[in-house]
Amino acid sequence: MNIQTLNASSTDFDQSLADLLAWDDVEDSSVNQTVSEIIQAVRQHGDAALLSYTQEFDQWEASADNLVVEQEQLASAWDQLPDEHSKALKVAADRIRHYAEQQKAQSWDFVDEMGNTLGQKVTPLERVGVYVPGGKAAYPSSVLMNIIPAKVAGVSQIVMVTPTPKGELNALVLGAAWLAGVDKVIKVGGAQAVAALAYGTETVPRVDKIVGPGNIFVATAKKMVFGQVGIDMIAGPSEILIVCDGKTNPDWIAMDLFSQAEHDEKAQSILVSLDEGFIEEVKASIKKLLPTLERSQVIKASLEGRGGFIYAETKEQAISIANKIAPEHLELSVDNAEQWAEEIEHAGAIFIGRYTPEALGDYCAGPNHVLPTSGTARFSSPLGVYDFQKRTSMINCSKTGASALSDTASILARGEALTAHAKSAEYRKING
Template sequence: MSDINISKLDAASADFDRKLQKLLAWNEADDRHIQQTVLDIIADVRTKGDKAVIDYTNRFDQRHISAAGELELPGEILKSAWESLPAEQAQALQIAAKRIRAYAERQKIESWQYTEVDGTLLGQKITPLDRAGLYVPGGKAAYPSSVLMNAVPAKVAGVGELIMVVPAPKGETNQLVLAAAYLAGVDRAFAVGGAQAIAALAYGTETIPAVAKIVGPGNIYVATAKKFVFGRVGIDMIAGPSEILIICDGGTNADWIAMDLFSQAEHDENAQAILISQDESFLKAVEQSIHKLLPQMERARIISASLSARGALIKVNNLNEAVDIANIIAPEHLELSVEDPEILGKNIRHAGAIFMGRYTAEVIGDYCAGPNHVLPTSGTARFSSPLGVYDFQKRSSLINCSQTGAETLGKTASLLARGESLTAHARSAEYRLKA
């Protein structure tokens, strides 16, 4: 384990803006080899279907599949995984699922319409997606929480069929993941991963049905594949490394804050953990806590690499300045560990999720608070939002002209269409006008 050399920035310094932008810079290298590999996999799956999926699965996951039927995980396996869970784990999953569902129920968009004076009806019709695909990482990673966060909102939205794909290296599956899939109501599951799973969900094979939207995290090959199939299907987002930004007024236990920084830094070496405070002595206290607590951490090497490469302790003049910096960063997770988080939170414009107060650790949002933990990263919170029920619903506009409305609106449409030299447009409207 290497020593942590976390960056220290001062908002009062002349070159602060430059240093902040350098700290935030995240340009995942355009690896043309990865791109070409993914394109080749997608092309093979499109043309060869199940055969290509089987070949890639056998190659990358060290499997020995000979028939497409072996790709699917029967519902009985999901049910058995759930039934064999230790009682405490089962209860924890149930609590989390119940809270996620309760929050999701409040997100549902409802259809609406109104009728104008002349009898013309206008409105919006909401319909769920027919079928959605959920990618779940496999291997050493086990993310039952991600299964719940992606699957529960889809089911609340009324998605007709939810298809889960999860790699099974050497044929091994994670029981917690399968149990979470059963609990969340996943309809079908396939032991397939990588770019080939994304291609199968996007284009369909003889065995794996095509979906309308693909959600869920994955490695660089999965993320690249999602980019390439976007347009054929919808996707949730292209997620970057995990991030946490903490604004603290100095009144929270320094060990708590250090551990909150660790909670995201332990994801991987590219994760980003930043603390902002107006209290210089508190920043020093947190730095001391970091050095004190790090040797106790199972993922100490990853945490050390993350904090050294992309972490920072930022000194500001006041909390208002901290808010300004937070809005520039637009973090995935924002902790307002201050005396009055409601007041400070009013001026936060860009953040994936905001954790209010000293007792609200970000990790609660990861697992069981209720709001979704699938959040915009890399500054995309400036224009993007957390995953939710609305991502599994579509909006259709409703227009029903009365005879009077067709007369009034037809004249307007005709004038505008002729102004654009689209005479067929104009005449289509004019045909419905009274002579």
């Protein structure tokens, strides 16, 4: 297998790294056109359009009567899960919830020296829509990761939409949704489901924010309804950057690279090694282990197309590469990994030390597995309780406090030629 290898000390390294990372999601104008039409139709015709698209794309006899999954059906999906699965889901859910609870922001206020009370009120979003892909890419773990933080925030109604190709439901997904505390599950998907959540139909309640991953139609629809509702990030292909000092078992590192690569041909797995010989050891492990894996074809395509080995001579080089990439997942498989972690400025999640493979974080460590991709960790954060809370500024001026502030407001308002602002402030001046 041919995986690109770079040397961080070579003169053309910056350009080679940029080429390795380059990812331009081609905008498809025919997709834009289709999605825009679907949104317009659902906005205008509600359920009628939603049902017709669902019949056409998902190929089952969707009707207003059979679109919603009854709560008893969710409960029964949960009850019928193999013990092993329900136990594992429960462990994961408890840990995700416990971590999320630390993120919950509280309201606060203070009284200034003039007697004015200033504060910030934190409230949950009222209604949230969670998109869950159907078919092959239906992941119960993602159901937990998307619903639980909303639940912890105190969202009143969590509506999950999921396509059911040929009417088939995924029992693990339903069970996970039940465990996470979903309020309503509706069997619709694609751009039509996003449109329904954004504008509301007879069956689908209009929500305030839509989260969750989906294909290009779903992502495009989310972008288009952004502003009408809130959305989470638009995710690019998943990526991992592993930094290793050469002292971890090379089989472990190979398998950690595989675990990212198996998602998808476009996924990116990169190893930065401080030991040049270790790269060869990992290559040998890859050769040995790849044939043992079910998804070896996907892994091979991903590693050859977008994978990479980088030899870095120094810790400084390695840290600088990590901060430059701002990876979604960063594994620090080195001695004194905690110290390394302190120097990382940009990453979605940091997996610290040889005993913290990404896979543990993907399922049950506690932190969310919905993370910023493609370098967007420079400015965005993992999905969290804060995505389901909003803030309102609270201003309560006392009579003397308002009077004391009125001069300042008036001067600044007149500086901006906004006289009504100035007068509105001046009216509150005592003897003004």
